[in-house]
Amino acid sequence: MQKRWTIKETNDKATVANLAAALSIEPTLADILVQRGVNTFDEARYFFRPVLEHLHDPFLMRDMELAIARIDQAIARQERILIYGDYDVDGTTAVALVYSFFSKRYNHLEYYIPDRYLEGYGISTKGIDYAAANGFSLIIALDCGIKSVDKIAYANTLGVDFIICDHHLAGEEIPAAAAVLDPKRPGCEYPYKELSGCGIGFKLIQAYAQAHDIPFEEVTEYLDLVAISVACDIVHINGENRVLAYYGLQKINNNPCVGVRALMGVAGRSGAYTITDVVFQLGPRINAAGRIDDAKHAVELLIACHDDDAQTMGTLINLKNLERKEHDTNITGDALSMIDNDAILINRKSTVVFNEGWHKGVIGIVASRLTEKYYRPTVVLTRSNGHVAGSARSVRGYDLYEALCGCADLLIQFGGHKYAAGLTLEPENIEAFTERFEQIVSSTIAPELLIPEILIDAEVDFKQIDAKFFRILQQLAPFGPENMSPTLLTRNVKVRGAASLVGQHHLKMVLEQPDAPVFEAIAFGQGEMLDQVNSGQLFDVCYHIEENVWRDKRTVQLNIKGIRFSE
Structure with missing residues (x-):
C-alpha cells in the first residue's frame, strides 16, 4: 500500500x-x-x-482528601469495601493494584469485574445491586464512572457510596459520588492529565500511604502493574507517565510481582521487556481473560501471592489467549474474503461487515486489522443478546465518533472517542447504518487521510x-x-x-x-x-x-x- x-x-x-x-x-x-x-x-x-521524586503530590488532585477521608471512615466503621474495575488491561491492573495494597491492611474487601457481555463497559446496575445485597457500603470504581451520573444516583438510593477513579473525559454533569478523582474533570488542577486508570489507582494508594506514614516502597512495589496499564491503554508516555513507565519496566525486568512473573513465563519471551513487548506479549493475554471467559481470572493472576497459584492461572489465561487468537484469525479471514469478493465493499471509503456468528470478544481486534489492511474507517458487527454489537476503528486524523453521531438515530447506543468506539443497534438497521456510515465518511474524509502516513x-x-x-x-x-x-x-x-x-x-x-x-x-x-x-x-x-x-x-x-x- x-x-x-x-x-x-x-x-x-x-x-x-x-x-x-x-x-x-x-x-x-x-x-x-x-x-x-x-x-x-x-x-x-x-x-x-527520571526519578520517583518527579511524581506529583497526589493531594493536588481534586477530591483526594475526600477520597482518603471516606476510606478512613469505612475502615474505622468496619464497612465492606468493593474494588470495582473494567474488564480490560487498564481496569484489571487497577483493581489488582488497589485490592493488593488495601488487602494487606484491611480484611473486609472484595473485588468485582463486570461481565463484558451481560453488563458491558463501566459501572453496571447489576454490580451496584450485588454490592447492596452483600453489604458493601463503599465502592472504589477504577477506570470508569466519570459519566455514570444515573448509576451513582441509583447507588445513593441504596446507601452505597462511590469513590470514582477515572481518566476519561467528564460529561456535562459530575456524578454525585463521595469523591471523584479524574485529572481531566473541570476544576481539577492536577499538573498531569494523561494518567491511565491504573495510574489514578496508584495516586490513590500513594495518597493513602502519605496520609498514614506508610513507606513509599510499599507503594512503588506495584509499579509493574502501572507500567502494563500505561503501555496497553496507549496513554501518553511523557511527563509523569514517563516516570511511572520507566520504573515500572525496571520492576517488570528485575523483580515483577508473582502474577506478572508467571505471565512472562507463559509468554515465553526471553530478554528485557520494552513497552512494545508489554503491549504485544502481556496485554493480549490479560485481555483474553475477559474476551473469552471472565476477566476476574486476570485479577486472580495479578493478585496471586504464591507461584503455584499464579502458574495455574497464567496457564489458563494463556490457553484463553490461544483461543482468542484462533477466533481472531478465523474472523479476520472471513472478513477479508467478504470484502475482497464484493466489488461494492472493496471500493468504498468505509468498511462495515457483519456476521452473526462472530465472537464479540475479538471484533475490536478484527476491526483494527481491517483498518490496517484497507486503511479506512471500519466497523465490525456481530449478534449479541438479541441486538447487534459493533466495534469501530478509524484512521489517523478522522473523527470516527463524529461520524457515528450522524448515525445516532439508527443506533441503540454508542460511545468511544475519535479513533475507537463501540455501538449497538437493532438487526433491521444494519443495512441503513452501513449506507449512512459510508455516506458520512465519503463526504467528510479528506482524500489524503485514506493514505497511511x-x-x-x-x-x-x-x-x-x-x-x-x-x-x-x-x-x-x-x-x-x-x-x-x-x-x-x-x-x-x-x-x-x-x-x-x-x-x-x-x-x-x-x-x-x-x-x-x-x-x-x-x-x-x-x-x-x-x-x-x-x-x-x-x-x-x-x-x-x-x-x-x-x-x-x-x-x-x-x-x-x-x-x-x-x-
Whole structure:
C-alpha cells in the first residue's frame, strides 16, 4: 500500500541550536528532543534522568482528601469495601493494584469485574445491586464512572457510596459520588492529565500511604502493574507517565510481582521487556481473560501471592489467549474474503461487515486489522443478546465518533472517542447504518487521510549514526504516544550484495552509503520489493534504529518502515 512520507519541521532553530550546544549533541538529536517538548538543559535532565521524586503530590488532585477521608471512615466503621474495575488491561491492573495494597491492611474487601457481555463497559446496575445485597457500603470504581451520573444516583438510593477513579473525559454533569478523582474533570488542577486508570489507582494508594506514614516502597512495589496499564491503554508516555513507565519496566525486568512473573513465563519471551513487548506479549493475554471467559481470572493472576497459584492461572489465561487468537484469525479471514469478493465493499471509503456468528470478544481486534489492511474507517458487527454489537476503528486524523453521531438515530447506543468506539443497534438497521456510515465518511474524509502516513522525525546520513548517536536515541525510551521511537530518513542508499527473503514476506539486507558504516536492515512485510532493491538502483528508506540480539551478539539494525525509489 502506498504511504505518505511527512517530515516533521521544527521551526525554532535557535532553541535547537542552543539545546545541541548545552548537551553537546548533534543538532539532529536536539531537533528530535525539541519535537518532544524538551527545550532546555533542565528539561533534558528531567527527561533523560527520571526519578520517583518527579511524581506529583497526589493531594493536588481534586477530591483526594475526600477520597482518603471516606476510606478512613469505612475502615474505622468496619464497612465492606468493593474494588470495582473494567474488564480490560487498564481496569484489571487497577483493581489488582488497589485490592493488593488495601488487602494487606484491611480484611473486609472484595473485588468485582463486570461481565463484558451481560453488563458491558463501566459501572453496571447489576454490580451496584450485588454490592447492596452483600453489604458493601463503599465502592472504589477504577477506570470508569466519570459519566455514570444515573448509576451513582441509583447507588445513593441504596446507601452505597462511590469513590470514582477515572481518566476519561467528564460529561456535562459530575456524578454525585463521595469523591471523584479524574485529572481531566473541570476544576481539577492536577499538573498531569494523561494518567491511565491504573495510574489514578496508584495516586490513590500513594495518597493513602502519605496520609498514614506508610513507606513509599510499599507503594512503588506495584509499579509493574502501572507500567502494563500505561503501555496497553496507549496513554501518553511523557511527563509523569514517563516516570511511572520507566520504573515500572525496571520492576517488570528485575523483580515483577508473582502474577506478572508467571505471565512472562507463559509468554515465553526471553530478554528485557520494552513497552512494545508489554503491549504485544502481556496485554493480549490479560485481555483474553475477559474476551473469552471472565476477566476476574486476570485479577486472580495479578493478585496471586504464591507461584503455584499464579502458574495455574497464567496457564489458563494463556490457553484463553490461544483461543482468542484462533477466533481472531478465523474472523479476520472471513472478513477479508467478504470484502475482497464484493466489488461494492472493496471500493468504498468505509468498511462495515457483519456476521452473526462472530465472537464479540475479538471484533475490536478484527476491526483494527481491517483498518490496517484497507486503511479506512471500519466497523465490525456481530449478534449479541438479541441486538447487534459493533466495534469501530478509524484512521489517523478522522473523527470516527463524529461520524457515528450522524448515525445516532439508527443506533441503540454508542460511545468511544475519535479513533475507537463501540455501538449497538437493532438487526433491521444494519443495512441503513452501513449506507449512512459510508455516506458520512465519503463526504467528510479528506482524500489524503485514506493514505497511511509515515511521520519522519529527521533526515540523516549513515555516517551520523555512531555509537553516541545510537546511545542517546536509546535513552529516549520508554517509547509510546507523544514519545514514539524516532523515525529517520536516509536518502540514496543501496543494497550491499543482495537482499534476501525471510519467512516469505520480509526483506533482509545490508544497506550502504559512500564513506559511511553499513547497516543490517529488516523490512517486515515488504518482500514484494525484493527484485527492485536488488536492481542496483539507489533508493530512500525511513526506519527505526534498534538493537538486535542474536546468540548473545548485539548489533545495530534498521527496522525499515518504508522504501521509496526515485522517480
